[in-house]
Amino acid sequence: MTLSFLLLTLHLCPSCESQWGFWAHRQIHRQAVYLMPAPVAEFFRAHVQELIDHSIDADNRRRIDPTEAPQHYIDLDRYGSYPFDDLPRNYDDALKKFGYERLKENGLVPWRIAAFADSLIIVFREQNREKIIYFASNLGHYVADANVPLHATENYDGQLTGQKGIHARWESLYPQKFMLPRENAYLQNGSIFIIDDPTQEAFKWSLESFLLSQQVLEIDKQIQSELSQEDLYEPPSENSSKSRKEFSQMYYEKLKEKLNQMVENRFELSVVRVASIWYSAWLKANEPNLSNLLNK
Numbered sequence: 001m002t003l004s005f006l007l008l009t010l011h012l013c014p015s016c017e018s019q020w021g022f023w024a025h026r027q028i029h030r031q032a033v034y035l036m037p038a039p040v041a042e043f044f045r046a047h048v049q050e051l052i053d054h055s056i057d058a059d060n061r062r063r064i065d066p067t068e069a070p071q072h073y074i075d076l077d078r079y080g081s082y083p084f085d086d087l088p089r090n091y092d093d094a095l096k097k098f099g100y101e102r103l104k105e106n107g108l109v110p111w112r113i114a115a116f117a118d119s120l121i122i123v124f125r126e127q128n129r130e131k132i133i134y135f136a137s138n139l140g141h142y143v144a145d146a147n148v149p150l151h152a153t154e155n156y157d158g159q160l161t162g163q164k165g166i167h168a169r170w171e172s173l174y175p176q177k178f179m180l181p182r183e184n185a186y187l188q189n190g191s192i193f194i195i196d197d198p199t200q201e202a203f204k205w206s207l208e209s210f211l212l213s214q215q216v217l218e219i220d221k222q223i224q225s226e227l228s229q230e231d232l233y234e235p236p237s238e239n240s241s242k243s244r245k246e247f248s249q250m251y252y253e254k255l256k257e258k259l260n261q262m263v264e265n266r267f268e269l270s271v272v273r274v275a276s277i278w279y280s281a282w283l284k285a286n287e288p289n290l291s292n293l294l295n296k
């Protein structure tokens with residue numbers, strides 16, 4: 001992933017800004033592969049490039065498939081207040097209580113994670129190379145999205161509070177400014193864990209994300225109120241045709257200070273959680289031997 005491609009996707013595809021930037025999705029998958037334990041690590045390492053390349057397919061599908069977008073988030077605050085006990089975690093119970101239209105409108109990511117985790121178990125059992133890559137890479141995408149704070153609130157882009165653009169500032173522009181130039185610094189050794197119940201686990205991630213989303217919005221509001229208009233925005237360049245003002249380096253430096261590694265921490269947790277859900281699916285499939293699937 002080159003910086004120019006990242007910038008291209010940010011500017012030409014505004015709808016693509018509503019998820020971890022493409023760089024982050026790719027990097028999360030790359031690192032998750034290297035956390036996989038033996039013996040299944042062999043399969044994942046042999047297919048690392050495909051798992052990286054397909055990490056963003058789910059976002060690309062949003063442009064052509066209208067049922068795709070709600071699979072990437074859940075607006076928890078449309079179900080009352082934290083911890084949203086009115087919302088049954090079990091999909092069938094939630095469906096009975098709220099109906100499909102309401103669930104779809106408010107987002108489905110925890111249940112999408114659970115459905116894809118189940119499918120991954122099945123295709124591991126079938127030892128189907130193509131389908132393992134398909135379900136693993138899409139599942140990884142949804143797990144990473146569920147770990148983004150602004151994927152858990154109705155005010156996902158600060159649009160309800162005059163903070164529009166905060167979504168991309170947190171998940172695309174911040175990583176681009178502070179993480180991408182040091183991408184190798186984020187290779188780390190997290191410990192993966194076994195996920196027994198993907199629905200419960202995914203709700204745990206979304207609930208954490210919701211609480212963090214409130215901090216992100218608060219911090220952004222604070223910075224915007226502290227800085228003068230001249231300090232908040234980049235000066236307009238002569239040949240700039242953009243109607244939207246760019247936030248200044250000073251804004252981002254303050255954001256970095258106040259977020260106190262939140263973006264980096266969510267990124268690292270995403271890596272560990274993606275690897276954990278892949279590994280748990282393989283265990284539940286009774287640890288199939290995949291050594292005959294190493295080559296195309």
Ligand SMILES: [Zn+2]
Binds near residue numbers: 018019072141145
């Ligand atoms: Zn997404």
